[in-house]
Amino acid sequence: MRALLITLLCASLGACALQPISEGDKRYASHDEKIASDTANQLARLYPPARTQFNMVFSAPTSFGTLLAKKLRAKGYALSESRAVEKGGLAMILPQDTFGASFSSKPATDDKTPAQSQPDKTGIELHYAIDHSPAAGFSRITVKIGHALLARAYIGDNGTIAPAGAWTFKE
Template sequence: MLKTALVILLVAGLAGCAAIRAPAKYGSFVKAPVASDDKAIADDVVKKLAALYPPAKTRFNLQHATPDAFGINMVSEMRTKGYAVAELKPGARPPALAAGEQSLAYVIDQPLEAGLYRVTVLVNSQTLSRVYQSAGGAVVPAGAWVRKE
């Protein structure tokens, strides 16, 4: 009897741990963003997206609101390049994807120091990441794009 009760408690505990999932956090986590840096990074991100997903044939559904300067610049540049972009209002839940639509989310942060930025773009289950460095009033890539499929 004690063995059965122990197994039930163990299974219930594991099920509880599996059911608890931290909410995904997307967007900009840069403490003091520089407008010109946000614009330059957004342009580079869209350039990479255009190399992987053809403009005018790809529709992206954002999975979070984009109230920050980076998100606004990225969405604007995507539309300029010919992408269809469905934006999400703050507090709204992302809609289900229709056939041919791609989900899109991003995280931009400064993991080490004020002069470095890390951008991670999530398209469906693929992740694209790159580090940028702010030097001499301009932002430049500090490494190659890393793509995880």
């Protein structure tokens, strides 16, 4: 009996650890729409749309990132998109360059060999994190623009959402 209880306990704990990652909760689609609109409007106040290019890095939920990208493009921003790379194992612990050594490639001296162009890094990197707390009826957006942080909290009630305060901006 004791072995059966231990087996069931281990099986139930394993099931909790193997939950699938969802693309976002559909319950918050209207909340995400309002938050994405507010975020795009605030970014337009801080960074001029026709003169700013963002390099947007998508994180979970990507459905919100797609919505935010659509709103930013509608405002007139140039936007390049990439997916966030999850670091795991030793990559999280060790820095990329442990010994501080840097190596440069040997320059091509032959005229027949074309030079490889590096990707254009003129845009400002933009990351986002959105949190929904269904128990408290609370949502929060945090946007990292380069080294600056932009954040705002929202209170949800009966399917509607309203800002809980002003935007915070830290450079």
